[in-house]
Amino acid sequence: MSAPERIPPRSVTSVDLLAEGELTVRGRIREASNAALFCTVAYEGQEASCVYKPVAGERPLWDFPDGTLAEREVAAYEVSEATGWGLVPPTVLRDGPHGEGMVQLWIEATPDAELLALVDGEEPGPGWKTIGFAEVGEGRTALLVHADDERLRRMAVLDAVINNADRKGGHLLPTGAGRLYGIDHGVTFNAENKLRTLLWGWAGEPLTAEAVDVLKGLQSALGTSGALAERLGGLITAVELDATRARVDELLESGRHPQPSGEWPAIPWPPV
Template identity: 40%
Template sequence: MNTAQQEALLSEGTINLVGRVVESSNATFVVEVTRDDDYTWAIYKPESGERPLWDFEPGLYRRERAAYLLDAALGWGLVPPTVIRTDAPLGVGSLQWFIECDPAMHYFRLVRESPEAHERLRRLAVFDVVSNNTDRKGGHVLTDEHGGIWAIDHGLCFAAGYKLRTVIWDFAGEPIAPDILTDLAPLADAVPDEIAELLDEREVRALRRRTQRVLDMGILPIDETGHAWPWPLI
């Protein structure tokens, strides 16, 4: 099933709750989505299950969708297909394609044990800088059964103020590959409408500024404070 077909199934399929992800800080559910003979599991994050935050407005599900759209605009294939459903069992929320993975194979193992994954992890590091990810834990980097690397949990992205917190500091100070900079360049000039509609004006302007800064610097940032890490780490 290609990406367009996955999006269509998520957007149009019937949703049934399977169970709750108990370790998640916000209410998060595994659901099954069916349409005719098509079937998948998905991760459902309803707005009604969000904990109030002082630095993010309600509606984190919109940021989940915006992260997917940003990844799609860049053509990097890091974020699983993610849609917004208003007719889900517990109200409006995001629905993301479920990635079958080994939960023990998180970022820290990948970076130590899989040198072949480093190029994709570097790309993810750039994605997190541009999207201003405030919560890139090691367990938010997944490896599927084919060895593909995926990034999940983007509800705390796109703040206007600089809030980067990530575990991906192994490549700090390294030059960013020219093809990555080429992919980013259009974003400094204009944010695609479909993404801008999910953010406020300050966040859209900040997204362009962060992109331009990455283009100007040409290297992955260095955490000079030692505090730009999420907790827990995994």
Template identity: 50%
Template sequence: MAAWHTAELTVIGRVTVASNVTLVCAVPTSTDTDGAPLRVVYKPVRGEQPLWDFPNGTLAGREVASYLISDALGWGVIPETILREGPYGPGMVQRWVEAVDNHTAQGNRLDLIDLVPAGAVPDGFCEVLRALDPAGNEVSLIHADDPRLRRMAVLDVLLNNADRKGGHALEGADGQVYGVDHGICLHSEHKLRTVLWGWAGSGVGQDLLDDITAFAKALPGQLADALAPHLTDTEIEALADRTQGLLDDPVMPVPRTSRPIPWPAF
């Protein structure tokens, strides 16, 4: 067990744009690779706003369940996430991701998910839709045609992620791409809302299917037991159905609802 799983958390800031209480904490007794105190994100259960369409369990529990699924697949998309006590009671605690700032440190490069003038889609990117920005200018919502991001999109299908915003995909300073904010995932009914529609209708890819096949075999055992404290039996069964459905028809889904993208998109 890592030291930060039980060590005291010291609140050093709050993410004010989050809809639920989201605190940044330092773990003084643990250090990151650069020797600085380890940082984590802490979302206490008591700070969650009730959601009528996610009445069961907690958002914190769904974040932990999402991490367990990502970890079981061997994809490492979601940073390590646990449920533990904190300064304001039990909550989700997740390792902090140090993200690249493409608009400063990298010479004003595009982010993995970004906006460009309408139709001005650069090579290596997929156009998702066109819309108007707050100033009334027509823009294209795009995302990188990047295998790291594609893997996240496939994970979102399995998780039935209802809230994959642009700001929830982080390009880490370590070169990995991470997904955060998985509190409204794993519903038994279809809820997929994402900005990662650029691969809709395309094949999943055999490398990912091999991992999904192994996951499908592992799910009914210890993994289901680990998910049970956080999800209902119906939700675990729906996860198994989505997994098998993707294996039976290994094609990325197309939007099925009138609101396939979360709002706001970032």
């Protein structure tokens, strides 16, 4: 008699783990403006740390519909995945101990003093890009700069596409493996121009050839029959989806990084 066929174990992805695993709350992240819970999630012998933001813990905002921030976080992940850059940690929308919410893989960040800095003088040094002047106390100002870094430049393009209204320095998580992730994407995808970020160093400069290719891919994926458009359609409104398409079109038409509009504060506060 022949031996029974052995079925290899199914490979569990990070998204599988987050979406299907048992979620256990371990504590609260007190620095967050909305309810953010530190959790572990376990599934089929695998376990990971994650962040769970229940919709019930979202604070109302005047310029975003109530109860939509978790969906916007997932939408930002979907766009990041469509770029191929992997700039947003795996993120899902699911039920949890406090109701439906966003669950995102926890990223253990490694402090990186080479991404943001305050310097004296009016011009950045080699390898740095100007953000603007900042008050540092006792009537003194210093030049706030960010690194001329390919990872940050990709993040700037992603933020322009998703219309990120809150790209603070603390939302940038470099890892020991050299990766860079962005988190806290609840205030994104507004139909009005809300781009507010620290990553203005390339404002008005030509997009890289890589960015143009990525944007062309997004343009196709956001078409009426595109897979990305279908996924985003369940997370943001039709008007917001159309505005996302328009932002991609505008970036491709101009071929340049956007510049501050002057209609909205360009830099988030506090910046870090």
